Amino acid sequence: MTLLSDLTTLAEVEALAATLPDADADAIAAARARQDSLTKPPKALGRLEDLACFMAGWQRSERPSVGQAQAIVFAGNHGICAKGVNPFPQEVTAQMVANFEHGGAAINQLCRASGADLEVVALDLDRPTADFSEGRAMTEAEVLEAMARGAAAIPPSAGTLILGEMGIGNSTVAAALACAAFGGDAADWVGRGTGSDAEGKALKARVIEQGRQMHADATGLALLCAYGGREQAAICGAVIEARARRIPVILDGYICTAAVAPLFAADPAFLDHCIVGHQSAEPGHARLLDAMGKTPVLTLDMALGEGSGAALALSVLRAALECHNGMATFAEAQVSGG
Incomplete structure (x- = not known):
């Protein structure tokens, strides 16, 4: 059973925001005090110190650990592809899922390098969502089902969660979700995705504007009904379940961050346990991060998806915790100045 198992409306899901656990302020304070006592100048490790304190707060421990790092890649197909927004056929989604399962994708190598287990969850690839420029991409029941599947995908032993996605056409869905959640012109949010040229980007912007006119009243988690897709809804479900279990989450790039824009729109606190x-390299991602007030761990000009950037960030997180837990204090090292 997960937190979402018995919920029957998106309004009930949105109401969860007020009931979910918060970071432990005492553990954060203890971790910060430890950082200040280690054999280094104050703040000398910069963001690494902040990451260690972030983990301490969610694990309620002065000395947190990554634990079992679990990466989950959700895959889905999209009806908006009927409008020609992607140069590749939707069959590529299933082919890439098979590649993940056989260990041949970038995410397989990066998970091995960073010490993460990988699970791939294909979500009804033979049943794409509807075309959001002509109607709702999913019914409320379909969104709830996908969210529940996302929540159920987290194993009981997970200590840190990495989230990623795969789906031909989902860069258009990401831009639509970001645009609907934060405003602006569709062209501000559209990028190349998997190889679109200038004409392809213009087409994406046009279909997104059509969708915005049709779904102008959609807010919060209803944005998932309006625009889809199943992998985006599953990511939202996984994020909520992780929060209920106090599991820190590392989100991947543009598409993954846009997937949780409906959660942010419903209540920004839904994402307090998430880092990016x-x-x-997708141009809309910097704009989206700024709107959400999130600072990425890395900037490497990647635009692959699959959870690849999140898996790389896990290595940085591990380094942060090695320093936090393994360094000597001034007193232990008998170094003056502490």
């Missing part, structure tokens, strides 16, 4: 692994 990297800033994608």
Whole structure:
């Protein structure tokens, strides 16, 4: 059973924001005090110190650990592809899922390098969502089902969660979700995705504007009904379940961050336990991160998806905790100045 198992409306899901656990302020304070006592100048490790304190707060421990790092890649297909927004056929989604399962994708190598287990969850690839420029992409029941599947995908032993996605056409869905959640013109949010040229980007912007006119009243988690897709809804479900279990989350790039824009729109506190692994080369991602007040761990000009940037950020997180837990204090090292 997960937190979402018995919920029957998106309004009930949105109401969870007020009931979910917060970071432990005492553990954060203890971790910060430890950082200040280590054999280094104050703040000398910069963001690494902040990451260690972030982990301490969610694990309620002065000396947190990564634990079992679990990466989950959700895959889905999208009806908006009927409008020609992607140069590749939707069959590529299933082909890439098979590649993940056989260990041949970038995420397989990066998970091995960073010490994460990988699970791939394909969400009804033979049943794409509807075309959001002509109607709702999903019914409320379909969104709830996908969210529940996302929540159920987290194993009981997970200590840190990495989230990623795969789906031909989902860069258009990401831009639509970001645009609907934060405003502006569709063109501000559209990028190349998997190889679109200038004409392809213009087409994406046009279909997103059509969708915005049709779904102008959609807010909060209803944005998932309006625009889809199943992998985005599953990511939202996983984020909520992780929060209920106090599991820190590393989000991947543009598409993954846009997937949780409906959660942010419903209540920004839904994402308090989430960090963003990297800033994608997709132009809309910097704009989205600024709107959410999130600072990425890495900026490496990547735009692959799959959870690849989040898996790389896990290595940085591990380094942060090695320093936090393994360094000597001034007193222990008998170094003056502490």
